[in-house]
Amino acid sequence: MDSKRASEETVDPTYLWIGPNEKTLAGNNRISITETGKLIMKDFLELLSGLYTCTLSYKTIEAETQEETVVKKRYDFMIFAYREPDYSYQMAVRFTTKSCVGRHNDQLFRLLKKILNNLISDLSCHIIEPSYKCHVVEIPEHDLTHELFIAFQVNPFAPGWRGACNASVDCEDVTNHNILKARDRIEEFFRSQANIFYHHSNKTVPAMHFVDHSFHVVRMDSCRPGFGKNEGLHSNCASCCVVCSPGTFSPDVDVTCQLCVSVRIYGAKSCP
Numbered sequence: 001m002d003s004k005r006a007s008e009e010t011v012d013p014t015y016l017w018i019g020p021n022e023k024t025l026a027g028n029n030r031i032s033i034t035e036t037g038k039l040i041m042k043d044f045l046e047l048l049s050g051l052y053t054c055t056l057s058y059k060t061i062e063a064e065t066q067e068e069t070v071v072k073k074r075y076d077f078m079i080f081a082y083r084e085p086d087y088s089y090q091m092a093v094r095f096t097t098k099s100c101v102g103r104h105n106d107q108l109f110r111l112l113k114k115i116l117n118n119l120i121s122d123l124s125c126h127i128i129e130p131s132y133k134c135h136v137v138e139i140p141e142h143d144l145t146h147e148l149f150i151a152f153q154v155n156p157f158a159p160g161w162r163g164a165c166n167a168s169v170d171c172e173d174v175t176n177h178n179i180l181k182a183r184d185r186i187e188e189f190f191r192s193q194a195n196i197f198y199h200h201s202n203k204t205v206p207a208m209h210f211v212d213h214s215f216h217v218v219r220m221d222s223c224r225p226g227f228g229k230n231e232g233l234h235s236n237c238a239s240c241c242v243v244c245s246p247g248t249f250s251p252d253v254d255v256t257c258q259l260c261v262s263v264r265i266y267g268a269k270s271c272p
Helices: 103-123 161-165 172-199
Strands: 010-019 030-034 039-041 050-062 068-079 086-097 125-137 142-154 214-224 242-243
Touching: 039 103, 050 172, 103 125, 103 142, 103 172, 142 172, 161 172
Parallel strands: none
Antiparallel strands: 010 050, 030 039, 050 068, 086 142, 086 214, 125 142
């Protein structure tokens, strides 16, 4: 009921809930309706999204004649399944090198990948899409230097990642917690590389070393198939991955639902 009705006396109230596809809702293992008409749902699935209607019936009674009149009011609610986005992190660092030619650059690149993967493997995270390019950099009041521009993504879905979820159905809380820890570990690793450089600044500087302040990180959100972000339609939860509505679908881990006029369900993962 609305706030005005809730603040007034209601005689013999009854509640009828109608779900998507005009189905009358009754209590089951996912849905319960309290005596006061509250609809409670658990383990909400994307296919349960849609229009929910509550019809409140109550009586008004004339004080003088005790005549009863039945009044009905209808309330419509659009309910959407949603989930938190899955996080990953795009990172970039730079290392000095003696030359842009030679095997030593590949060796450093492979060693760095191995170190970082070992650092986060217990979190079911791993390094994906690693790459590097060598560039000549001119620094004011210094000689020309050669630097490796290294980029990689930290991803929370290493092989066997579902084993970290235990009994969790969706698991995004676990994977997002793990990826945050992975980000912090990698950030601390490169911070320690900078500290080593400073503590040994009075000694011979190795030809290949981390360039201080070159570490950059950007969070990247993705949505599970069947979900996407839509700030215009869901402005009250702009950062959420909301189930794709009929007429749209999402087949991969993109953050938007694509148009498909033949889709008639919520949460479509393909366009028939």
